[in-house]
Amino acid sequence: MTFDDVLDQTQSFLSGMQSTITIGENWSQGRTVYGGISSAVLFECLAHQITDQRPIKTLNVNFVGPLLCNEPFTVKVETLRVGKNVSQYIAYAIQHDKNCVVMQACFARNRQSKARVENCEKHDFELPKKATFIPPIPKVTPKFLRQFDLAIQSGGIPFTGQKSAHYKGWFRFKQPTKAFTFTHLVGLLDAYPPTLIQMLKWPTPASTINWNVEFLESDTPYDSQDWFAYHDDTRHAHHGYGITEANIWDKHGKLIAISRQRVGVFD
DSSP states (O other), X not given: OXXXXXXXXXXXXXXXXXXXXXXXXXXXXXXXXXXXXXXHHHHHHHHTTXXXXXXXXXXXXXXXXOOOTTSOBEEEEEEEXXXXXXXXXXXXXXXXTEEEEEEEEEEEOOOOOSOOOOOOOOOOXXXXXXXXXXXXXXXXXXXXXXXXXXXXEESOOTTSOOSOOEEEEEEEESSOOSOOOHHHHHHHTTXXXXXXGGGOSSOOOEEEEEEEEEESOSSOOOOTTOOEEEEEEEEEEETTEEEEEEEEEOTTSOEEEEXXXXXXEOO
């Protein structure tokens, strides 16, 4: 099942042609669906509510419980408020009568303002010639990683006892998609492993509890084979939970998103 197959299902769900959505096993991440693709499905359903081209500004996702592969789920969308400038919505992925993933999104109209600060954070990563190989270890390496190319330039392979807890590098879809919409970008952004698990010497469960993304750009055209630069740092880790913060740049070096996660490590 490709990313586009999942989006086609989502469109059929939104049009009323089918009553549920099912994501295949090749998108699994441990016992749940890869968080990027479940977030992409919810985002597509939320964006369906927008009728005046307001761009996305913020996504906040809570992974409440496992969303199982190969089992149908539905999506419910609620409008929190549509104001003159800002629209806010909430969406639920519901499986077996349980809320599994919850997304709140803020769309806002761009306006002229005297308050302007240009982001000057840059990176010095060289564009990769090929992806970095991550060993496909059964029951350890998530299956969804086969859908992406990662080019790690600093930071370690998961469960290799590294002293560091960061990643610097690039990522993209492994295979071209039919198009590259903003929903594809949402699905791509969570592809890197959690920074913390490279510090461990043995496989152990880890999962994102909350994911927040602030978008700086939302109307720039991209291609599915474009590399995106990624720098993720661990800001704090203690008592089995860590806070990470990542910058994402496009291939031209323009910062397009800031991603923050609360990650649980169950070692």
